[in-house]
Amino acid sequence: MSGEISLEVLVTPADRRAALERDVRVGLGAGDKVLPPVWFYDETGSRLFDEITRLPEYYPTRTEAGILRAHAADMVAASGADVLVELGSGTSEKTRLLLDAMTAAGSLRQVVLLDISEEVLVEGAAALRERYGVDVHAVVGDFRLHLEALAKGERRLWAFLGSTIGNFRPDERRRLLGELAGAMADDDHLLLGTDLVKEPERLVAAYDDERGVTAAFNRNVLAVLNRELGGDLVPERFVHRAVWDPVAEWIEMRLRSTACQVARLDRLGLEVAFEEGEEILTETSAKFRPAGVVAELATAGLREEVAWSDPDGDFRLGLSRRGSHAA
Ligand SMILES: C[S@@+](CC[C@H](N)C(=O)[O-])C[C@H]1O[C@@H](n2cnc3c(N)ncnc32)[C@H](O)[C@@H]1O
Numbered sequence: 001m002s003g004e005i006s007l008e009v010l011v012t013p014a015d016r017r018a019a020l021e022r023d024v025r026v027g028l029g030a031g032d033k034v035l036p037p038v039w040f041y042d043e044t045g046s047r048l049f050d051e052i053t054r055l056p057e058y059y060p061t062r063t064e065a066g067i068l069r070a071h072a073a074d075m076v077a078a079s080g081a082d083v084l085v086e087l088g089s090g091t092s093e094k095t096r097l098l099l100d101a102m103t104a105a106g107s108l109r110q111v112v113l114l115d116i117s118e119e120v121l122v123e124g125a126a127a128l129r130e131r132y133g134v135d136v137h138a139v140v141g142d143f144r145l146h147l148e149a150l151a152k153g154e155r156r157l158w159a160f161l162g163s164t165i166g167n168f169r170p171d172e173r174r175r176l177l178g179e180l181a182g183a184m185a186d187d188d189h190l191l192l193g194t195d196l197v198k199e200p201e202r203l204v205a206a207y208d209d210e211r212g213v214t215a216a217f218n219r220n221v222l223a224v225l226n227r228e229l230g231g232d233l234v235p236e237r238f239v240h241r242a243v244w245d246p247v248a249e250w251i252e253m254r255l256r257s258t259a260c261q262v263a264r265l266d267r268l269g270l271e272v273a274f275e276e277g278e279e280i281l282t283e284t285s286a287k288f289r290p291a292g293v294v295a296e297l298a299t300a301g302l303r304e305e306v307a308w309s310d311p312d313g314d315f316r317l318g319l320s321r322r323g324s325h326a327a
Pocket of ligand 1: 037088089091115116141
């Protein structure tokens with residue numbers, strides 16, 4: 001088996017530009033300033049995120065990988081899957097632990113990767129094809145829009161790792177998980193990675209590292225706006241902030257304007273004024289409690305069958321399938 005790569009583009013550069021224009025008009029045009037985190041991930045942003053995952057302060061990737069290393073064989077056996085579908089796949093590094101287990105079980109037939117960032121997706125797909133000699137279908141898409149467009153199948157294991165689900169607010173999570181449940185077949189399983197609530201100091205440090213990589217990642221969104229929308233935002237005039245909200249139980253990443261300033265976005269014909277100290281909310285990263293995850297899955301029509309955690313209870317991976325808890 002040598003395997004082939006097929007590439008499907010559901011988000012063209014023109015679609016991406018139109019969505020960015022819409023988000024910037026809405027998010028920076030009036031009121032509290034906000035940008036959705038999807039715009040972090042151009043090529044530079046994806047590389048910076050990869051660097052973040054290796055920082056000493058950033059425990060989630062290491063911890064999730066540790067859980068996968070310890071339990072991937074059980075996850076694969078419990079799912080009975082022969083196709084792995086990964087949402088927001090990025091570099092697909094941790095995914096290899098699942099694919100190793102599927103290979104050892106002799107069940108690996110196909111990999112489907114979906115990510116908004118084409119460069120990282122294509123590289124990740126090539127690396128997996130080479131390592132496993134398996135067919136890899138790479139989809140440039142938005143998992144908020146394109147789950148139904150993924151080819152139907154059964155006995156698929158849908159991996160949604162990295163606590164990416166935490167980047168969505170509760171109502172968006174409800175919608176996304178509901179759509180995921182709708183796209184899954186009865187024999188499919190979802191493996192969902194969620195970062196758990198812990199001491200605020202550790203959470204804040206994970207999003208505000210000493211070397212300033214997360215700050216560079218955060219500010220990179222301004223470079224994306226400059227390049228795509230003919231902007232003149234000066235990244236050095238914004239400082240990175242990571243703030244824990246103990247009520248909502250999420251980390252907010254923000255960019256705070258260090259001066260009273262006006263930036264132009266020529267392609268939108270938009271001028272954006274910032275007061276000194278005014279902030280753009282660029283990401284929320286919700287932290288979860290196990291019972292809350294189970295409840296959110298249940299609301300979406302998914303029943304969690306089994307879950308694994310690390311000894312310190314920092315991170316959690318749960319395996320669910322369609323169905324109600326009463327069933
Ligand atoms: C937090 S990173 C996680 C990457 C990897 N799964 C991991 O666990 O390390 C989020 C990934 O999701 C992708 N992404 C973010 N928003 C997306 C969207 N709306 N649709 C598809 N991919 C998205 C990004 O390009 C990035 O690769």
